[in-house]
Amino acid sequence: MSTTAAIAAPESPTRRAIRRFLRHRLAVFGLVIVVAFVLVAILAPVIAPYDPLQTSWARIRKPPSELHWFGTDENGRDVLSRVIWGARASLMAGVVSVLGALCIGVPLGLLAGLAGGWTDAVISRVADAMLSVPFLILAIALAAFLGPALENAMLAIAITASPVFVRLSRGMALDAKSTDWIEAARALGNPAWRTAFVHVLPNIVPPLLVQASLAIAEAIIAEAALSFLGLGQQPPNPSWGSMLNSSQRFLTQAPWLSIFPGLTIMVVVLAFNLMGDGLRDALDPRADKT
Numbered sequence: 001m002s003t004t005a006a007i008a009a010p011e012s013p014t015r016r017a018i019r020r021f022l023r024h025r026l027a028v029f030g031l032v033i034v035v036a037f038v039l040v041a042i043l044a045p046v047i048a049p050y051d052p053l054q055t056s057w058a059r060i061r062k063p064p065s066e067l068h069w070f071g072t073d074e075n076g077r078d079v080l081s082r083v084i085w086g087a088r089a090s091l092m093a094g095v096v097s098v099l100g101a102l103c104i105g106v107p108l109g110l111l112a113g114l115a116g117g118w119t120d121a122v123i124s125r126v127a128d129a130m131l132s133v134p135f136l137i138l139a140i141a142l143a144a145f146l147g148p149a150l151e152n153a154m155l156a157i158a159i160t161a162s163p164v165f166v167r168l169s170r171g172m173a174l175d176a177k178s179t180d181w182i183e184a185a186r187a188l189g190n191p192a193w194r195t196a197f198v199h200v201l202p203n204i205v206p207p208l209l210v211q212a213s214l215a216i217a218e219a220i221i222a223e224a225a226l227s228f229l230g231l232g233q234q235p236p237n238p239s240w241g242s243m244l245n246s247s248q249r250f251l252t253q254a255p256w257l258s259i260f261p262g263l264t265i266m267v268v269v270l271a272f273n274l275m276g277d278g279l280r281d282a283l284d285p286r287a288d289k290t
Contacts, residue, residue, distance in 0.1 A: 017206075020282035027278020033271035041087040050078035052085040052238045061254040071256040074246065075236075079257065082238035083264055089239040090268070093154050093223035093232070094216040100158030102212060105165025110196040112166065113173025124170065127163040135160055139222050143231040150223075150239075153232040157222045161215050168211055172204035206283035213279055217272035224265055240265050 021027055040047065050068075056076035064071045070079035112123040130138065142156035173196070226232035227241025235242055240261040247257030 017282045021278050024278035024281055026274045027281075030271040030274030030276075030278065033267060034275055037087055037091060037268055037271070040084055041091050044084050044088055048078075048081040048084045050081040052077060052081040053236050054078075061250065061257075063254075064256055070260045071254065073243075073257055074250060074254075079243075079260055082243060083240070083260055086233075086238040086240045086243060086261065087264075089150060089227075089233045089237070090220050090223055090241075090265070093150065093157065094220040094272075097154045097157035097161060097219040097223070098212050098215045100154065101161035101165055101215065102208065104158065105162035106169045106201070106208065107196075108162075109166040109169025109171075110173050110200060113170040114177060114196055114200070120170070123166065127166040130160070130163040131167075135218065136222060136225055139226065140229065140231065143226050148231045148234060150227075150233045150237075153223055153226045156226070157219050160222070161219060164211065164215065165208070168207060169204060172207065173200055176200045176203060210276055210280045210283060213272055213276035217269040217276070220265065220269055220272070 054077060056072075059068070059072045059076045061074055062068060062072040062076075068078050068080065070083060073079055073082070108123050108127075112120040139153075139156050139160040142159055143153050146152035146156060223232055224239070224241030224244065227239040228245045230242075230245065233239030233242050235246070243261040244258055247254070247261070250257050
């Protein structure tokens with residue numbers, strides 16, 4: 001009696017990446033924290049116990065209590081409500097800034113890598129020049145030039161973060177440029193834009209996702225720094241950075257004003273970094289496939 005060996009169907013790259021990610025406990029923990037803060041930002045009008053802009057001279061700088069879990073600020077506003085609403089500004093600044101950096105950096109990087117010649121030289125030198133300036137210093141300079149506003153801060157962060165994506169997409173495009181399937185796509189008469197966005201871009205999505213998740217954490221810190229300096233979200237609208245700015249005068253009298261927004265920034269940034277590390281390990285093609 002003959003037997004037939006059962007051949008298991010090969011695991012798809014997506015399922016393999018998900019399995020690797022779920023085995024990374026810290027990455028899963030980071031993902032849970034990120035999702036929780038996203039839900040908090042979306043549901044801020046529902047879950048915030050008070051109006052974040054409502055002032056009360058009878059409850060100025062009250063310590064944490066049953067009525068105000070995070071205490072109140074120098075204008076009698078509920079700190080917990082302002083932290084919850086501040087999540088909208090900070091997370092939006094992080095996500096929108098990185099999306100803007102992707103929209104700027106990826107096309108330029110693909111153009112530099114596939115076109116070569118003077119085009120590559122100009123784009124690469126501009127990106128190198130921007131990378132030679134510290135990230136936060138360049139973001140502050142651009143935000144000061146554009147003017148104090150959350151939208152201008154997001155634009156400044158997007159421009160400042162784009163050189164990283166230029167270099168990443170350029171390097172991946174250079175690697176793909178010499179492969180047989182790119183040569184075949186060109187031999188079939190595909191225009192350069194189709195070769196870049198249809199044949200090259202899908203193959204560089206994994207490293208872009210990893211870099212984007214790490215860049216969001218950096219963008220959140222940059223937005224908090226710009227708001228702290230008065231170049232981001234403008235008072236009285238809540239932002240974690242602007243809350244830290246207003247609390248610096250009361251570090252000894254009311255330390256909760258700086259503790260809670262500072263801890264929130266730390267937790268969110270740590271969560272994005274943990275998630276980014278997990279994505280890097282899960283999407284690494286050299287990882288063990290078992």
